[in-house]
Amino acid sequence: MFPFSFEWVWDIGHMIFFGGLWYAVGILSAGMIYVILKAAWDTMSESINNSGESH
Amino acid sequence: MTQDNHNNAYKFGMVIDLDKCTGCGSCMVSCMSENNVPFKEDESNKRDSITWMRVYKLTNGKSFPDTEIAYLPRPCQHCGGEGDHGHSPCVSVCPATATDYGYDTGIVSQIYTRCFGCRYCMGACPYHARYFNWWDPKWPEGMEKYLSPDVSPRMRGIVEKCSFCYHRYQAARDKAYYHGDKDHIKEEDYQTACTTACPSNAITFGDLNNPAHKVHQIVKPDPHPDPRNHHVVGKSRNPKVFRLLERLGTNPKVYYLSEREWVRKQGDHYLEGEWDKIKNHHGTTSHG
Amino acid sequence: MDSALIPEGAKRCSLPKFSIGMAIVGAVLLWGVWAMFLCWFKGLNQTNMNDYYGFALWIWADLAVIAVGGGAFFTGMLRYIFNIKELKNIINFAVIIGFICYSSALLILAIDIGQPLRGWFIFWHANIHSMLTEVAFCLSCYFAVLTIEFIPNILENRQANKVPFFHHLAHNMHGIMVIFAATGAFLSFFHQGSLGGVAGVMYGRPFAVREGLLIWPWTFFLFTWSAAAYGPSFTLLVTKMTEVITGKKLVKDNVVHLLAKISGWMIVTYIIAKIIDTIYWAYVTAPSLGFKLSHFYTDNSFYGYWILITEIVICGIVPGAILVIKSTRENPTLRLVAIILGTIGVCLNRWVMVLQIMAVPVMPFDTWALYIPSWQEVATTVLPVAYGIMLIALAYRYLPVFPQEKELNSVKPITESE
Numbered sequence: 229m230f231p232f233s234f235e236w237v238w239d240i241g242h243m244i245f246f247g248g249l250w251y252a253v254g255i256l257s258a259g260m261i262y263v264i265l266k267a268a269w270d271t272m273s274e275s276i277n278n279s280g281e282s283h
Numbered sequence: 284m285t286q287d288n289h290n291n292a293y294k295f296g297m298v299i300d301l302d303k304c305t306g307c308g309s310c311m312v313s314c315m316s317e318n319n320v321p322f323k324e325d326e327s328n329k330r331d332s333i334t335w336m337r338v339y340k341l342t343n344g345k346s347f348p349d350t351e352i353a354y355l356p357r358p359c360q361h362c363g364g365e366g367d368h369g370h371s372p373c374v375s376v377c378p379a380t381a382t383d384y385g386y387d388t389g390i391v392s393q394i395y396t397r398c399f400g401c402r403y404c405m406g407a408c409p410y411h412a413r414y415f416n417w418w419d420p421k422w423p424e425g426m427e428k429y430l431s432p433d434v435s436p437r438m439r440g441i442v443e444k445c446s447f448c449y450h451r452y453q454a455a456r457d458k459a460y461y462h463g464d465k466d467h468i469k470e471e472d473y474q475t476a477c478t479t480a481c482p483s484n485a486i487t488f489g490d491l492n493n494p495a496h497k498v499h500q501i502v503k504p505d506p507h508p509d510p511r512n513h514h515v516v517g518k519s520r521n522p523k524v525f526r527l528l529e530r531l532g533t534n535p536k537v538y539y540l541s542e543r544e545w546v547r548k549q550g551d552h553y554l555e556g557e558w559d560k561i562k563n564h565h566g567t568t569s570h571g
Numbered sequence: 572m573d574s575a576l577i578p579e580g581a582k583r584c585s586l587p588k589f590s591i592g593m594a595i596v597g598a599v600l601l602w603g604v605w606a607m608f609l610c611w612f613k614g615l616n617q618t619n620m621n622d623y624y625g626f627a628l629w630i631w632a633d634l635a636v637i638a639v640g641g642g643a644f645f646t647g648m649l650r651y652i653f654n655i656k657e658l659k660n661i662i663n664f665a666v667i668i669g670f671i672c673y674s675s676a677l678l679i680l681a682i683d684i685g686q687p688l689r690g691w692f693i694f695w696h697a698n699i700h701s702m703l704t705e706v707a708f709c710l711s712c713y714f715a716v717l718t719i720e721f722i723p724n725i726l727e728n729r730q731a732n733k734v735p736f737f738h739h740l741a742h743n744m745h746g747i748m749v750i751f752a753a754t755g756a757f758l759s760f761f762h763q764g765s766l767g768g769v770a771g772v773m774y775g776r777p778f779a780v781r782e783g784l785l786i787w788p789w790t791f792f793l794f795t796w797s798a799a800a801y802g803p804s805f806t807l808l809v810t811k812m813t814e815v816i817t818g819k820k821l822v823k824d825n826v827v828h829l830l831a832k833i834s835g836w837m838i839v840t841y842i843i844a845k846i847i848d849t850i851y852w853a854y855v856t857a858p859s860l861g862f863k864l865s866h867f868y869t870d871n872s873f874y875g876y877w878i879l880i881t882e883i884v885i886c887g888i889v890p891g892a893i894l895v896i897k898s899t900r901e902n903p904t905l906r907l908v909a910i911i912l913g914t915i916g917v918c919l920n921r922w923v924m925v926l927q928i929m930a931v932p933v934m935p936f937d938t939w940a941l942y943i944p945s946w947q948e949v950a951t952t953v954l955p956v957a958y959g960i961m962l963i964a965l966a967y968r969y970l971p972v973f974p975q976e977k978e979l980n981s982v983k984p985i986t987e988s989e
Contacts, residue, residue, distance in 0.1 A: 229694050229695050229696075229697050233695060233696065233697075235380050235696055235697070235698070241699050241700070242699055245699040245705070246699070248761075249708050249712070252712055252754050252757060252758055253712060255750060255754050256712070256715055256716065256719065256751065256754060259719075259747055259750055259751060259754075260719065262743075262747070263740060263743040263744050263746075263747060264740065266739070266743045267736055267739035267740035267742075267743050268736065268739075270735075270739040270742075270743070271735045271736045271739050274735055274739075275735070328621070330621035330622055330623050330624075330940070331616075331621040331622060339934075339936055340936075341936050355936070365774060370700070372773065372774060372775035375700050375701065375772070376701050376702065376703065376769075376772065376773070377698055377701055378693045378697065378698055378701040378703040378704040378707060379689075379692040379693050379695075379696045379697070379698065379704075380696045380697075380698040381692070381696070397689075397692060397696060398685075398686070398689075399684050399685065399686045399687075399689035399690060399692045399693065400615070400684045400685020400686045400689075401683075401684050401685075401693075401703060402625030402626060402685070403625075403626075403701070403703050403769070405622060405625035406625050406626045406773065406776070406928070406929060407773045407775055407776070408775060409775035409776060409933035409934065410775075410933075410934065411622060411623065411934075411937070413622070413625075414622050415615070415620075415622055415625060415685065416685070417614065417615055417616040417620075417621075418614065418616050419614070438686075439614045439685070440614060440615065440684075440685025440686040441685055441686060442685075527934060528775070528933065528934065530859075530860050530861050531774060531775055531777070531860055532774060533774070533775055549935045549936055550935070551861055551935065552860065552861030552862050552866070552935055553861050554858055554861060554863060557861065
């Protein structure tokens, strides 16, 4: 799974298989981090706007 | 290590003379004792009991007085896989690298502490040579003192199988190293338990790559791929010698010897008329 | 009592009635959980598996739920990547069904392995040449995708949605769902295929082995294709069952007809490929190994040619034909027959590709091996069904799963929330 596991070999098979896997995991993680941060930003902006409007 | 079986590496294998085998079961008993194979209180269900070496009974299917029987001992076949590249049916499918092909010995190993019991290897093996530990191993009181200290007992929930008594190989290798010739294990120094226990000398074990070894002399393995089926390598040039399910391309290292045609015919499946075409030159010309 | 949680304007049964239903299904679930713990603590000797049947009922259940759960990835792909807008009215439900199917598959796998505590070895010590490794990785990742796809629907619950962060999170997740759906489609292609590859690469088993393309046997492609074909049929079947149980129309006919049509064409093209594969295997692959077709279907008390005919003709050609012809597709009874047959067909295919492989003798002096599962195996296989029913019931009650429900059921003005 990781290059430090002793089964790991730097061959084309490992590069394709784990390349694909980590690519997919990377997209999912990056996507989730993005939406969570954006949601937090949107929430904060909304609360600031609301408090601004209420004054 | 180079990934083929034809360089300086050993390629351990055996040939079993089915005309000598009396079906006494000594090989099975010695194997269980040597390798600490667990057993159950009730062994009547043979489909969940562990027998690394199992003796099958074959018949010629004829009625009395023409009935003939033969006994076929079946250890793990230590397949070299398609093209003899080491991709054995079981090794190639194991998801956790818990079974491995030794390119230095040709032996298919099982790493008990790595196996997590998915049993894919059992499904992939056409010889039913792999067994699952459905129960925790239990020996009658006091018997655990007689267990072999060279072989680790296995725990519930994992797969095990014949190892060609790998611990004996390790001992022989140590001995060769001690005597200063670590690359040459003597034929008599590495023999499996079943081989030594067989009272009729039906089993011959040794290095298939070494022309000085008896197993090589009987089998006369052809190191070239079969011209009609490139997956098959190591076919015997002895017309009386065959392997189980050779056409599948599993390339076992266990060979069988018989003078009887009906016995040899039971080594594989043949469509109508195929056997008649190859039976007289079986071993010299390939069958696809 | 729980009316504050129920989607606005939706009519649901009373809480006591709902609770009684849940308790009945919950009892079945507990039966399965009991069997599950028996297997975990006492070992797989609780099953009727043996050394001939290393793969048995559980692996079939795994393959079957993943196949029928294929509706989630395929519908998701059509909705988000091909932008077929009508499918937005059924995508939530397809995702929930997929979530149930995949979580069940993972649970069954966790019970099925002999050393459950070592389950992580499949990732850590991965042998990339094994189809099962690919299955484990892609299946786990795709389950993560399904969870991601399910989360916005959960956050749209009436109370959860009042929390600004959850509201924005759900909105933002919808915004980039196409990326998640594309990743899901990529992962599904591989794990559905690898499940087919599990059988196809077993070259020691002439009933299973297939030639193929590069490292992938034909069963790889057939499994992906069949999951995409029959998965939507299963989605439609569960939708129909939900409509019958709730007594409400939940999805408009044009959406159902569209998904049925897509499923139909996929089934037809799949079954053509399956027939070609079967003929090639029967007349080329198996004979080259010395096996006649009759070897696989005779001399035993269960596996006859009937299973081949049932899978391909009755549960393949027939539902395919019904669903591609407009008049039969739009006939509710015939459509129901087709989606039931289709679901049976794909489950039967998975049965054959697991259980029949184990049953067929390979060594010439070996015999057929048949097997009957133990109650523990049956209970743990029923467990996911009970869990699925409960999750669907909870989702239907508390989440806005069907966007068209309100419109389709607004004949009478709603005066109370039950």
